[in-house]
Amino acid sequence: xxxxxxxxxxxxxxxxxxxxxxxxxxxxxxxxxxxxxxxxxxxxxxxxxxxxxxxxxxxxxxxxxxxxxxxxxxxxxxxxxxxxxxxxxxxxxxxxxxxxxxxxxxxxxxxxxxxxxxxxxxxxxxxxxxxxxxxxxxxxxxxxxxxxxxxxxxxxxxxxxxxxxxxxxxxxxxxxxxxxxxxxxxxxxxxxxxxxxxxxxxxxxxxxxxxxxxxxxxxxxxxxxxxxxxxxxxxxxxxxxxxxxxxxxxxxxxxxxxxxxxxxxxxxxxxxxxxxxxxxxxxxxxxxxxxxxxxxxxxxxxxxxxxxxxxxxxxxxxxxxxxxxxxxxxxxxxxxxxxxxxxxxxxxxxxxxxxxxx
Numbered sequence: 543x544x545x546x547x548x549x550x551x552x553x554x555x556x557x558x559x560x561x562x563x564x565x566x567x568x569x570x571x572x573x574x575x576x577x578x579x580x581x582x583x584x585x586x587x588x589x590x591x592x593x594x595x596x597x598x599x600x601x602x603x604x605x606x607x608x609x610x611x612x613x614x615x616x617x618x619x620x621x622x623x624x625x626x627x628x629x630x631x632x633x634x635x636x637x638x639x640x641x642x643x644x645x646x647x648x649x650x651x652x653x654x655x656x657x658x659x660x661x662x663x664x665x666x667x668x669x670x671x672x673x674x675x676x677x678x679x680x681x682x683x684x685x686x687x688x689x690x691x692x693x694x695x696x697x698x699x700x701x702x703x704x705x706x707x708x709x710x711x712x713x714x715x716x717x718x719x720x721x722x723x724x725x726x727x728x729x730x731x732x733x734x735x736x737x738x739x740x741x742x743x744x745x746x747x748x749x750x751x752x753x754x755x756x757x758x759x760x761x762x763x764x765x766x767x768x769x770x771x772x773x774x775x776x777x778x779x780x781x782x783x784x785x786x787x788x789x790x791x792x793x794x795x796x797x798x799x800x801x802x803x804x805x806x807x808x809x810x811x812x813x814x815x816x817x818x819x820x821x822x823x824x825x826x827x828x829x830x831x832x833x834x835x836x837x838x839x840x841x842x843x844x845x846x847x848x849x850x851x852x853x854x855x856x857x858x859x860x861x862x863x864x865x866x867x868x869x870x871x872x873x874x875x876x877x878x879x880x881x882x883x884x885x886x887x888x889x890x891x892x893x894x895x896x897x898x899x900x
Contacts, residue, residue: 690891693717696876697750697869697884700732707743709878716892717746719783719847722771725754726763729770737771741778746899748780749773750825753810756789756796760809768817777900781820783847784810788830795834803834807841823847823867831859845898847886865889 695717698705710718720737721730730736733749740747749771751763773782786807789796795803807824814822824841827849831837837860847867850856856868867886874885888895 684897687893687897688891690893692887692889693892693895695719695745695867695886695888696874696879697721697886698732698736698879700730702736702879702881702883703732705736705739706878707739707745710740710876711743711745713877715745715876717748717780717886717888717895719748719750719780719886722749722751723763723767724752726757726766728752733770734772746778746780746895748783748823748899750783750785752785752787753806754789754796755798755803755806760806760811761813764810764813765817768814773818775819775900777896780899781823781845782814782818783823783825784814785825786830786834787826788834798834800834800836800838804836804838804840807835811841811844821845825849825869826859828857828859831861835861837861 693716695715696710697719699721718736718740720733720740722733722737723729737747737749749767751767753760753763757763767782771782773779784807788794798806811822814820821844823845825847826835839861842862845866846858846862846864847869848856848858848865849869851869851871853870856865856870858865867888869884869886872884873882876883876885
């Protein structure tokens with residue numbers, strides 16, 4: 543599985559030009575104007591003093607101990623300031639409108655209570671992709687496994703020949719993808735040996751199909767692929783993979799429009815989902831996804847296996863949130879395999895990888 547050309551230069555991508563604008567933080571105080579005569583101010587202060595004392599006594603029991611004792615965050619200070627302004631407004635309104643002391647005091651107590659309830663409300667955390675998918679199906683979100691450091695794996699085809707999978711496993715590789723079929727007619731003669739050999743050595747394994755949309759429709763190729771791979775939901779098998787690359791014969795999109803490529807891909811994926819219950823993993827590189835798929839986000843909920851060589855961090859194609867697997871070289875050296883092979887990373891760690899295989 544080799545991209546037609548590297549999608550990026552040999553130098554790390556530079557994101558330094560993208561920066562977040564800096565905003566200077568300013569504090570704005572509330573300035574009261576002392577326009578009223580001093581004598582009137584004294585009378586208001588004298589009238590307010592006992593009422594403020596009663597309001598404090600009634601509000602205090604409802605304020606959490608942590609709020610009374612801990613230093614307040616800026617957002618809480620602003621909320622408290624607004625609540626205080628509301629209280630003063632109610633009291634001043636009571637003076638002007640002639641409300642009796644009891645009504646004003648009751649309103650003054652209610653205002654900070656409402657503010658207190660509001661300031662403790664927490665925003666809902668962002669949904670993960672798994673939660674979004676299960677919610678769309680009306681299911682309960684699956685408990686996510688913890689994220690860990692990236693783990694490495696390989697992918698192989700009939701060109702790699704015999705593989706000593708015990709040596710591969712001893713080298714720390716945790717997973718592999720194995721070519722099963724290509725287009726309408728080709729079946730890898732090494733598939734069963736490589737696939738089951740990897741599983742027997744303790745690796746998590748998945749099968750992939752090289753798509754040739756000019757040979758037959760997506761459902762036909764998906765059904766033939768699934769008839770070959772012996773897919774089992776056994777906790778050791780990754781979802782089937784659709785390998786989408788430009789036509790090896792001419793570097794084009796198999797003579798199809800962007801819309802036709804999207805429809806072909808949907809047909810393949812729907813067939814896999816119907817037969818296995820799994821959304822296929824999509825293998826692609828950025829140039830193919832832009833050229834032949836038009837940067838569609840129709841498959842954004844699928845795991846993305848991204849091909850991008852000789853970069854420190856790959857560019858994620860438009861239409862996907864992030865990569866899940868990254869094929870970062872086709873010149874890897876791994877014990878147990880003669881010659882070069884592709885090496886990949888799974889970015890969320892071994893526990894998440896096992897969850898994906900369950």
